[in-house]
Amino acid sequence: MSAVIVDGKALALSLEKGLRKRVAALEERGVVPHLAVVIAGDDPASHVYVRNKQRACERCGILSTRIDLPSRTTLEGILEVVAELNDDSSVHGILVQSPAPEGVDELAIASAISSKKDVDGFHPNNLGKLVQGDASGLLPCTPSGVLMMLEDSGTGLSGAKAVVLGRSRIVGMPMALMLAQRGVDATVTIAHSRTEDTAALCREADIVVAAIGRPHTVKADWIKPGAFVVDVGISRADDGGLAGDVDPRVSEVAGWLTPVPGGVGPMTIAMLMANTVSAAESA
Numbered sequence: 001m002s003a004v005i006v007d008g009k010a011l012a013l014s015l016e017k018g019l020r021k022r023v024a025a026l027e028e029r030g031v032v033p034h035l036a037v038v039i040a041g042d043d044p045a046s047h048v049y050v051r052n053k054q055r056a057c058e059r060c061g062i063l064s065t066r067i068d069l070p071s072r073t074t075l076e077g078i079l080e081v082v083a084e085l086n087d088d089s090s091v092h093g094i095l096v097q098s099p100a101p102e103g104v105d106e107l108a109i110a111s112a113i114s115s116k117k118d119v120d121g122f123h124p125n126n127l128g129k130l131v132q133g134d135a136s137g138l139l140p141c142t143p144s145g146v147l148m149m150l151e152d153s154g155t156g157l158s159g160a161k162a163v164v165l166g167r168s169r170i171v172g173m174p175m176a177l178m179l180a181q182r183g184v185d186a187t188v189t190i191a192h193s194r195t196e197d198t199a200a201l202c203r204e205a206d207i208v209v210a211a212i213g214r215p216h217t218v219k220a221d222w223i224k225p226g227a228f229v230v231d232v233g234i235s236r237a238d239d240g241g242l243a244g245d246v247d248p249r250v251s252e253v254a255g256w257l258t259p260v261p262g263g264v265g266p267m268t269i270a271m272l273m274a275n276t277v278s279a280a281e282s283a
């Protein structure tokens with residue numbers, strides 16, 4: 001069996017098409033959606049991600065402003081910029097690119113961004129709404145993109161057994177909540193570094209979402225034939241290329257597999273665009 005390789009890039013582009021219509025409707029009301037991206041330091045991967053986000057803004061008709069800060073910027077320095085952006089009514093979305101400079105508390109940054117402009121979906125109000133089943137908040141982009149890919153494939157989610165590998169604030173935890181929420185209705189297990197026999201858990205799963213950040217960890221013999229495998233990982237491989245969390249041979253067993261690159265990455269950016277448009281619509 002050979003897995004369907006899920007084309008995240010194509011799905012992201014089709015979502016952007018729908019966003020351009022919403023942007024046009026906003027423009028008729030005199031509103032231009034505006035995303036501010038703050039980047040502190042010179043992490044090369046972060047610069048690539050931010051550039052990709054700016055390009056997506058251009059495709060969607062979203063205005064983007066980039067604020068570059070030196071790598072020695074303190075938490076206070078970042079909070080000052082965030083406060084200005086919170087007060088600027090022309091800005092609808094604020095994103096502070098991770099990783100922040102060493103020693104800077106990212107939770108403090110997430111809490112300082114106005115929850116209405118929190119297009120990353122990391123503010124406690126937005127994460128709290130997710131737990132409460134209140135759909136009015138902004139949702140984290142990577143899990144939203146994953147859910148969109150699962151729904152688009154037509155794979156049944158209600159009652160499906162899903163295993164989420166990793167419990168990060170940004171991906172694993174919100175992903176598990178979104179899969180389990182009413183209306184999606186998957187049965188979810190979160191596996192992490194202390195989990196016993198992760199491979200056996202995965203073998204029972206209809207859906208495996210790998211978000212651990214260790215290249216090629218999920219092996220073909222972990223996967224139930226026909227399962228939907230989502231690869232959120234993106235690391236630098238020994239040969240200098242990009243590697244996901246999932247071993248490429250999983251494609252011989254799975255029913256669907258999201259590739260790296262070209263899977264979850266473009267969908268994450270599309271969801272960021274969607275959150276920015278939503279924030280502008282409700283401003």
Ligand code: GUN
Pocket residue numbers: 049095096097098099120141142268
């Ligand atoms: N760094 C890597 N992914 C992300 C993301 O989704 N949001 C932010 N702010 N930083 C990131």
